[in-house]
Amino acid sequence: MYEFSQKALGTRPSAIREIIKNMNDPSMISFAGGNPAVECFPIEEIKKYSAKILEEQPVRMLLYGTTEGVPSLRESALAFANRYGRISTAEDDIAILTGSQQAMDFTARVFCNEGDTVVAEDPSFVGALNSFRAYGAKTVGVPMEDDGVDIAALEKAFAAVPKPKLFYVIPNFQNPTGLVTSAAKRQVIYDLAVKYDVPVLEDNPYGELRFEGEYIPPIKSLDQKGLVLYCGSFSKILAPGMRLAYIIANREIVEKLVTVKQCSDTHTNSWSQMVCDEWLRHSDTEAHIRAIRRVYERKCRLMLAEMDREFDQRVRYTRPSGGMFLWATLPKGVDMTAFVLEAQRRKVAVVPGSAFLCDEDGSTQCFRLNYSTPSDEDIVKGIGILGGLTREVCAGL
Amino acid sequence: MYEFSQKALGTRPSAIREIIKNMNDPSMISFAGGNPAVECFPIEEIKKYSAKILEEQPVRMLLYGTTEGVPSLRESALAFANRYGRISTAEDDIAILTGSQQAMDFTARVFCNEGDTVVAEDPSFVGALNSFRAYGAKTVGVPMEDDGVDIAALEKAFAAVPKPKLFYVIPNFQNPTGLVTSAAKRQVIYDLAVKYDVPVLEDNPYGELRFEGEYIPPIKSLDQKGLVLYCGSFSKILAPGMRLAYIIANREIVEKLVTVKQCSDTHTNSWSQMVCDEWLRHSDTEAHIRAIRRVYERKCRLMLAEMDREFDQRVRYTRPSGGMFLWATLPKGVDMTAFVLEAQRRKVAVVPGSAFLCDEDGSTQCFRLNYSTPSDEDIVKGIGILGGLTREVCAGL
Known part of the structure; x- marks a missing residue:
């Protein structure tokens, strides 16, 4: 009808x-x-910070906020992302999002026209794939191996005509396979992204949940060309119902994402942002x-x-x-x-x-x-x- | 670059x-x-309900929720929208959104292809116009008169080829003019929408803020054909930083909007939803x-x-x-x-x-x-x- x-x-x-x-x-x-x-x-801490914010700055919490996020959280989230070694450059900026899913949605909107292709690990997170498809992009899969994507297949996908608009990758404990992309493959992925000029959307919702082996720096930490968009989430370490994530990318890209967000949900819920900021600043998050x-x-x-x-x-x-x-x-x-x-x-x-x-x-x-x-x-x-x-x-x- | x-x-x-x-x-x-x-x-009440929820059902609040919204809020918001007289039909459904802006964004995404037209009051809310434009839709204006749009111009816009995909209207205390669409014009607008088969996106963020004159039922209350999408907001009566709105429309439309939301922010922040639900159910909202x-x-x-x-x-x-x-x-x-x-x-x-x-x-x-x-x-x-x-x-x- x-x-x-x-x-x-x-x-x-x-x-x-x-x-x-x-x-x-x-x-x-x-x-x-x-x-x-x-x-x-961390229920007791969320209770404590929630009560504190509602007591001390209720009006700031209840008013409209800026689209790119509460300034104090943008600072503390950036520091959190950089805490094991700097992953952002001076050319980068950070925006707070209403969950990682919004990063997929907005990134697809900013980069993809109808009929474009997005390259992804195969299999990959269905929510992200659906976000890309929602803008009429075709998802082209690169088979997963035990240490990350098949590099020859990735290069073939990058070299395709027309050029793909994005490569979507979850290097840590990938959804759905649980696999980790090795440090060596992260470097090769970045080098290929540079060679073929394909932006990389690096989704890292599970990175903090390592219980075995060594920390591997994200692809973003290799990025000197502003080609990697790094997305971190608080859903797995704080709480998913708070709907809180962040994206770090070249400021020109973040500006585009923020303009899209302005037309979508205006800004992320302030309660979540302020509680998370208090938690990052005052709790023993480690x-x-x-x-x-x-x-x-x-x-x-x-x-x-x-x-x-x-x-x-x-x-x-x-x-x-x-x-x-x-x-x-x-x-x-x-x-x-x-x-x-x-x-x-x-x-x-x-x-x-x-x-x-x-x-x-x-x-x-x-x-x-x-x-x-x-x-x-x-x-x-x-x-x-x-x-x-x-x-x-x-x-x- | x-x-x-x-x-x-x-x-x-x-x-x-x-x-x-x-x-x-x-x-x-x-x-x-x-x-x-x-x-x-209502800071004291928000404090009270927030503390209550965090005490009594923290896990429900902190986990992922369903995309269409917290069931209890969907019920209480629907009752709230219908309290002066029924505006929804048995064919309608309700979804909770992260602010009204998201209603514009998702409605545009569900109805508009690149190059389509959206008819709007002229002038109109720039945030909505930008949402439509963000999907490549052209916004066609119909001049405002003291009691609502110029009807002859509206009919001309509806009769255009190709047919417009939506009519966006703020019947109460319109942004930016502050004007109200009369009951008579609401009926004519609805009749024209039926005649030309143009869905109406009725945005009512300010309807509760009437301090003079009589309540006028929304266009949605006239709708027997499932042509009107009604959007209500809690930003002006509760708090905008909570990012909370709802949309009532034919269930076929709501289903499409929910599918889009699934790919965008998954669901609206649960804290806001549960606090609002408590407020609607237990406070003297009137x-x-x-x-x-x-x-x-x-x-x-x-x-x-x-x-x-x-x-x-x-x-x-x-x-x-x-x-x-x-x-x-x-x-x-x-x-x-x-x-x-x-x-x-x-x-x-x-x-x-x-x-x-x-x-x-x-x-x-x-x-x-x-x-x-x-x-x-x-x-x-x-x-x-x-x-x-x-x-x-x-x-x-």
């Missing part, structure tokens, strides 16, 4: 969110979500992050141990050193979609890997498991059920 | 926000803003709104009385019965832009009317004054300065 735009007709609802929405069934064990572990929210890492490490190891015991040995899976997700691959001959649906019927939810493919019509043997949201008890019970199912479906091979 | 999209190249920063940004000079008296009167924020109206009435009457005394009689201006703005017209022969710049030099800021024109290259003799933000003292002092300037510039005519 309505004459919607091409953009609206082309936008599909996120498969993950639709699954989550249909999972109100309280008897379902969900490995499908992407929620941080609720026991990691101790908090260390505590989160311990919880995630325990949950990840528990899930892996259960999988090692319960899963058919022909099922392969990643062994993450951080983040929230792991990625399992069913052997050839098993119908992945039927497996996921049967798991749901047995009250265990996982996300079919097809949701994360750059080619929406592609097929895969993979599915994603989240270990941050479920309780330890549910991890044991749910992996038991899934494991039984893997043994059943593999038995016939 | 960067290859930005056509959309990004076409987006201009809002003239108002740029002026506001450059007005950090504390000696400036600003009639240029659009902030609600800060003395009207008494609060009556109190706001009294403040705005006093400020408006004060500004008008000062203008009546201080302004050259050849300057005409609207006499609002609600809202936050009034609209002044300088006599022919006076250079409006030079007037506004000289006023700024004398430390009084107003917004040049050209910022609000549908034709960005058009010219006007008008400027906008805001009476909700400045103190009574600043209203008297600032209007004294402006008045002196009007007498100077008119003396030469």
Whole structure:
């Protein structure tokens, strides 16, 4: 009945969110979500800072703010991003966003015309892919290897005509695979971006959640040409319901992003911004992050141990050193979609890997498991059920 | 250096926000803003509900929420919108948005392709016009009369080929003019929308701020065909920094808007939503709104009385019965832009009317004054300065 735009007709609802929405069934064990572990929210501190702000500067908090963000948070978030080693240059600027998803949305809007291509790791975060597609961009996938994208395939994608407008990459504990791009590959990615003049959108929501191995500097830290847009999030270390992220990029790009934001949500909620600023300035954020890492490490190891015991040995899976997700691959001959649906019927939810493919019509043997949201008890019970199912479906091979 | 999209190249920063940004000079008296009167924020209640939520359901508040909004707020906001008489039908749905600006952004995205036209009152709210332009839509203006748009011009705009994709209208205390669309014209607008099958985006941020005359039901209340998208805001009655608005429309449209929101900011900040829900359910919102109206009435009457005394009689201006703005017209022969710049030099800021024109290259003799933000003292002092300037510039005519 309505004459919607091409953009609206082309936008599909996120498969993950639709699954989550249909999972109100309280008897379902969900490995499908992407929620941080609720026991990691610094509730007492949020309470304290919230009360302090409402007491001391309620009017500043309740009035309109500037589009680029609360000045004090822009400072403290920039310092936070640079704390392990400087990643921003003097040519860069920072803007506060209403969650990382807004970075994908606005970056796509600023760079992509209808029909342009965006290169991404394949598989990749479906929310980002959908943001690019929402502006009529085609998503071109580069296969993931254990240490990051296949470099030869990346160069081929960069060299395509017409030139891609963006490369979207999650170097740390990638969603959905849990994989990390090595330092060596980060350098090669940056060098190729320079060679082919392709801006890189580096999404780092999980970087703080490393529980094993060494910190690897982001691609942004290599950037002297203003080609990398770096996006950090407070969803996994503070709380996702606060909707708070930031982007650091050359000031010419940030200016464009801020102009788009002015026409979209004007500015990010001030309460969130001011609470986060207090938290960054006055809390022991390092101790908090260390505590989160311990919880995630325990949950990840528990899930892996259960999988090692319960899963058919022909099922392969990643062994993450951080983040929230792991990625399992069913052997050839098993119908992945039927497996996921049967798991749901047995009250265990996982996300079919097809949701994360750059080619929406592609097929895969993979599915994603989240270990941050479920309780330890549910991890044991749910992996038991899934494991039984893997043994059943593999038995016939 | 960067290859930005056509959309990004076409987006201009809002003239108002740029002026506001450059007005950090504390000696400036600003009639240029659009902030609600800060003395009207229900600070104690926000404190109370915030503390209650953080005490009773912190995890629900801090986790990811559903894109369409907190269910309880969707219910209470719908009841609030329908409280003077039902405006939604059984075919409608409601979604919570991160401020009204997001309604303009998402509605434009859902309906407009590059090159489409959006019809709007002329002058109109620059933030909305910029949202439409950001998607490559052309804004076609219909001149304002004292009781709403010129109907003959509206019909001509609706009958144009190709058909416009939207009509954007602020029926109550319009920004920037302060004018109200009469009940009779609302009916004619709706009938024309049906006749020409043009969806209407009815923006009602100021409707609660009526301090004179009778309530007029919104255009949405006439809508049996699902052609009207109604947008209400909590920025003027609760607090703008909370970034909270809602849209009521046919569920097919709301579904599209929610899909866009999923790819943009995922969901609106939960703290704001839950505090607002508590406020709607447990506070005497009517008494609060009556109190706001009294403040705005006093400020408006004060500004008008000062203008009546201080302004050259050849300057005409609207006499609002609600809202936050009034609209002044300088006599022919006076250079409006030079007037506004000289006023700024004398430390009084107003917004040049050209910022609000549908034709960005058009010219006007008008400027906008805001009476909700400045103190009574600043209203008297600032209007004294402006008045002196009007007498100077008119003396030469």
